[in-house]
Amino acid sequence: MHYNGSKLFFLRLTAHYWPSDGLLIWSAIQEWVESYVEHFYSEPNSVTSDLELQAWWNEIKNKGHYDKRNEPWWPKLNTKEDLSGILSTMICIASGQHAAINFGQFPFGGYMPNRPTLMRRLIPQENDPDYEKFIMNPQHTFLSSLPTQLQATKIMAVQDTLSTHSPDEEYLGQVNPLHNH
Template sequence: MAVEDPSMPCGVKLVIEDYPYAADGLLIWSAIKEWVESYVGHFYSDSNSVTSDVELQAWWSEIKLKGHCDKKNEPWWPKLDTQQDLSGILTTMIWVASGQHAAINFGQYPFGGYVPNRPTLMRKLIPQENDPEFEKFIQNPQIAFLSSLPTQLQATKVMAVQDTLSTHSPDEEYLGQLNPLHNHWINDHEILELFNKFSAKLEEIEEIINARNKDTRLRNRSGAGIPPYELLLRSSGPGVTGRGIPNSISI
């Protein structure tokens, strides 16, 4: 979906420009990457400071050898020898637990709460040409589709689960924000300034995404019957909003 392009802000160029998840996701990814690199650079001055950090190396070994022992010998594991290695690992972890999770989780009820829009199961197979039901299917495919949908009991159970999964709690903490009770998490002035810069960047990204959603040229996020793509807007109120990126996976 993308090709490497050093001239682009995120280092890649999308093959499909009007791809909301990728376009907005790259903005969030690059903000996280910039924040992580500045944080790592503050505490680790060179490669030796990374390799000589016993606790850091033990953490990475435990992830590979115990957390994913069935994959411990795979050749694709990143090394943890340099500042760049550490930044890449942390950026990926933070992205997966924040932006990526938000994009696939908090839209479940808005898109799937209306069961015919995205049924979680179908009770009948599509008839084959030699099936006696095939003629009825051809004559009225809508009736065939509706008769295949989950029962009311099945549907309401799934709707309840989707509603729960898609709901933000009133005390949700969003990416780049701090609960006032936790504003003393560190007393390093430089790190606090870097964090504030990260938070301000995410506010800028929200404005960019809102502008994209009003751009009539982007047909996948603007137009008749097309809902704006808000899954990667950082902030949200409580409840089912179809937006908001929490600091971590908080179910």
């Protein structure tokens, strides 16, 4: 495989959530992307001579990621293999990895003490006046630092929304009967 970097990047991001399924999804997407790119870019220099494609990649690097535009890790976009790797990475991150990270949030994060997304006060340092109280009863300090009931409810609502599948959701590889024409 020519574009190993993006595959390793994808696997590192998803290894905790779905290691074996992630590889299968990556392979299926990569295979589909490679056949698609081969179909539309069959000539040897077709990727470099596609001005719209080059402008798209230039905009992603230089405008969309202005602060990172000079980083050495940006892949080149000169060959069909380069294009296939870039597209495979984007599709995998926007589909499989996003779903793996997104849909599992609420069962754990919906209970505020498990993963508070904000705290109302910092843990006292040794020179703080409240440090002794913290040492004597760390649980009280933690619980009194959690978001208010209103804040927690708002956070839980957002996490629930992010974790909920849409009733009209379409999945990779699913053929919608309305799109058959």
